[in-house]
Structures are given as C-alpha cells and as structure tokens.
Amino acid sequence: MVDVRPLDGRRATDSEIDEYHELWSAVCRVDYPELPVPTRAASAAGLLTSQLHLGERLLWLARLDGRLVGSASINLPADDNDRIAIARIIVHPDQRRQGIATEILRVVALTLRERGRTHIEGWDVTEGGTGAGWTRALGFRVVNASVLQILEFAESDPSRWDAAVPAGYRLVRWVDAAPDDLVESYAKALNAMADAPLGESGLTESAWSVERVRREEAVYRDNGITRWTIVAVTGSGEVAGLTTVQLRPLNPERLVQAETAVLAAHRGHGLGMALKGAMLRWVRADTGGLKQVWTGTGAANTHMIDVNHRLGYRTVRRFSAVSRELAGL
Ligand SMILES: CC(C)(COP(=O)(O)OP(=O)(O)OC[C@H]1O[C@@H](n2cnc3c(N)ncnc32)[C@H](O)[C@@H]1OP(=O)(O)O)[C@@H](O)C(=O)NCCC(=O)NCCS
Numbered sequence: 565m566v567d568v569r570p571l572d573g574r575r576a577t578d579s580e581i582d583e584y585h586e587l588w589s590a591v592c593r594v595d596y597p598e599l600p601v602p603t604r605a606a607s608a609a610g611l612l613t614s615q616l617h618l619g620e621r622l623l624w625l626a627r628l629d630g631r632l633v634g635s636a637s638i639n640l641p642a643d644d645n646d647r648i649a650i651a652r653i654i655v656h657p658d659q660r661r662q663g664i665a666t667e668i669l670r671v672v673a674l675t676l677r678e679r680g681r682t683h684i685e686g687w688d689v690t691e692g693g694t695g696a697g698w699t700r701a702l703g704f705r706v707v708n709a710s711v712l713q714i715l716e717f718a719e720s721d722p723s724r725w726d727a728a729v730p731a732g733y734r735l736v737r738w739v740d741a742a743p744d745d746l747v748e749s750y751a752k753a754l755n756a757m758a759d760a761p762l763g764e765s766g767l768t769e770s771a772w773s774v775e776r777v778r779r780e781e782a783v784y785r786d787n788g789i790t791r792w793t794i795v796a797v798t799g800s801g802e803v804a805g806l807t808t809v810q811l812r813p814l815n816p817e818r819l820v821q822a823e824t825a826v827l828a829a830h831r832g833h834g835l836g837m838a839l840k841g842a843m844l845r846w847v848r849a850d851t852g853g854l855k856q857v858w859t860g861t862g863a864a865n866t867h868m869i870d871v872n873h874r875l876g877y878r879t880v881r882r883f884s885a886v887s888r889e890l891a892g893l
Contacts, residue, residue: 636668645768
C-alpha cells in the first residue's frame with residue numbers, strides 16, 4: 565500500500581533531495597525528453613522553491629516499501645484566487661498504472677478541501693502525454709494551452725538583443741526591491757498582466773498593489789531567490805512596461821522568466837523587444853555560469869511567443885492546463 569505523507573519542503577534532507585532527484589530524472593527521461601536532463605541542483609530547486617509566485621507551497625511524498633515513487637507539489641494562490649489549488653503530481657515510470665497518482669490525489673484533496681479550496685488545476689500536462697490520459701480519466705477538463713520556450717546562451721546570437729529603446733521612454737533597472745519612487749507606478753503596470761490569456765482557467769490575475777509587490781518581494785528574499793527587473797518609464801515618470809527574471813541560487817545555470825507586460829496604451833512601439841533584449845544583455849554581462857532562460861507563455865499569446873523567437877528562444881513543448889472540482893475526489 566502506498567504511503568503518502570506531507571513534507572515541509574524547506575526541511576528536506578540531503579537524502580530526500582537525492583531520492584527526489586532520482587524520481588524527477590526518471591520522470592523527465594520518459595515524459596519530458598525534450599527538456600535538458602535535470603541536474604541535482606535543478607531537482608533541488610524544483611523541490612524546495614518552485615512556483616513561489618503561485619502562493620503557499622505544500623508537498624507530499626509517496627513511498628512504496630520505503631522507496632520514493634511519487635510526489636505532489638501544490639500551490640495555494642492568495643488574493644482573489646483562494647478557492648483554487650495548482651497541482652503537479654508525478655509517479656515513477658516503473659510504478660505506473662497501479663493507482664498511485666490517484667491515491668496521492670485522494671490524500672491531497674482531503675487537505676485542500678480542509679483549506680477551503682474547491683477546485684484543483686494542473687498546469688503542466690503534456691498534450692497527448694501520460695498526464696493528459698490520467699487527468700481525463702479522473703474527470704479533469706482542458707482549460708488552457710501554453711508553450712515552454714528556452715533560450716540557450718551558447719547557441720544565441722547576442723546581436724538579436726540590441727533592440728533600440730523607442731523614443732520617449734527610458735529603461736530603469738533594479739535587483740530585488742523596487743525603488744520607492746517607482747513602486748506605485750510599477751504595481752499599477754503589473755495589472756497589465758491581467759491581459760495575458762489564461763483560457764478558461766479559474767485563476768484570475770488579482771489586482772496588484774504596493775502591499776502585494778512588497779509582500780512578494782519578501783517571499784522571494786526569504787527563499788533566497790534574486791529577482792532582476794527592468795521597466796520602461798515615460799517622460800512623466802510612469803512605468804509603461806516591465807520584465808522580471810528570477811535567479812535561484814540552487815540552480816544558477818537556469819534563469820526563469822517571470823512577468824513581462826506592456827500597458828495597452830504603450831503597445832506597438834517595440835517596448836517588449838527592448839525590455840527583454842536589455843534584460844538578456846544585463847544578465848549575460850553580470851552573472852556567471854548562466855546557461856539558459858526558461859519561459860512559459862499562453863499558446864494564444866502569439867505576440868509574446870514571436871518576440872521570444874526573435875530574441876533566440878526555441879519553443880520546446882506545448883502543454884495544457886486542466887481543471888476539476890475537488891468535491892468527489
Ligand atoms: C500522470 C501520472 C501521474 C499517472 O500516474 P499513475 O500512478 O500511473 O496513475 P494511476 O495508476 O492512478 O491511473 C489511474 C487511471 O488513469 C488513467 N491513466 C493513467 N495513466 C494513463 C496513460 N498514460 N494513458 C491513458 N490513461 C491513463 C487510467 O484510466 C488509469 O486507470 P487504469 O490503469 O486502471 O487504466 C504519471 O503517468 C506521471 O507521472 N506522468 C508525468 C507527470 C504528469 O503528467 N503529471 C500529471 C500532471 S499534474
């Protein structure tokens with residue numbers, strides 16, 4: 565009988581990280597062959613500090629005769645999204661079709677319902693893959709499609725990042741905390757993220773405030789994650805566009821793209837290219853050991869996908885978001 569127990573991710577021991585690395589590497593070989601083989605650091609970063617922007621993180625490990633055979637990583641978004649839980653459940657390829665994932669989900673669902681959540685979504689289900697079959701069998705429906713794009717620095721042509729800053733704007737950059745004189749305008753600009761297509765996902769982009777910006781900065785700081793931001797500022801000092809990346813010390817080879825947004829009134833001038841190009845030049849010059857940047861984008865967001873291609877990103881996979889009620893699981 566599979567034994568499913570919660571784990572405080574921040575207290576994971578070295579041997580738990582080793583076991584998780586073995587599990588995650590085996591899953592990647594079978595289910596995500598298009599992705600780079602995970603290093604132990606990448607697995608540790610995934611186990612300990614994944615998806616912090618999606619809210620509080622809960623973890624469960626599933627063991628069969630003492631051996632780690634599966635896991636569930638759950639995020640509990642805050643603000644206006646406190647009825648939804650976002651899940652990633654994996655099972656070792658050698659141990660599939662014995663009901664392990666279904667049992668993990670049953671245990672997880674008990675806690676999620678106690679925590680007041682009514683719906684569960686999975687955001688990383690490969691189209692036509694094992695997760696698609698499993699979630700369909702369990703009554704999930706597909707609510708969105710996304711793509712993962714990766715830029716490999718070794719294969720990239722840096723001249724693609726030289727897009728000029730359009731007239732009337734200047735770029736301002738910072739590491740970690742937004743400067744006091746821009747934070748209010750920056751929070752306002754982040755609301756443009758609500759224009760990013762989320763399909764029929766139950767998740768909504770909740771309103772940004774200075775309080776939310778400062779709260780999220782504190783979460784990243786407490787988890788040792790460095791965030792680099794570049795904003796485009798108008799002549800009157802308003803933030804018109806922004807881009808942020810995350811550097812996780814646990815996985816220094818891989819930069820993760822976070823928010824990119826240009827306010828509707830400022831679109832069509834090339835600010836997206838200018839911001840993201842400037843970011844690539846900055847991180848390339850100021851960080852050692854960086855090999856890749858990863859970014860996930862809604863499949864319907866063709867403009868962002870195209871900007872990324874022009875910067876040198878390759879689209880490596882397509883994946884779905886799926887959703888169902890927690891009741892009945
Ligand atoms: C998806 C995954 C977690 C399923 O784990 P599992 O322990 O094999 O799943 P279960 O044994 O609980 O499957 C229960 C039912 O789901 C369906 N199912 C499971 N895997 C399936 C597949 N590959 N194709 C079609 N249906 C599938 C079947 O109806 C199965 O019942 P059956 O074996 O009696 O036919 C596992 O394949 C995995 O780790 N995949 C990669 C990661 C992933 O995609 N996770 C889901 C995203 S959250």
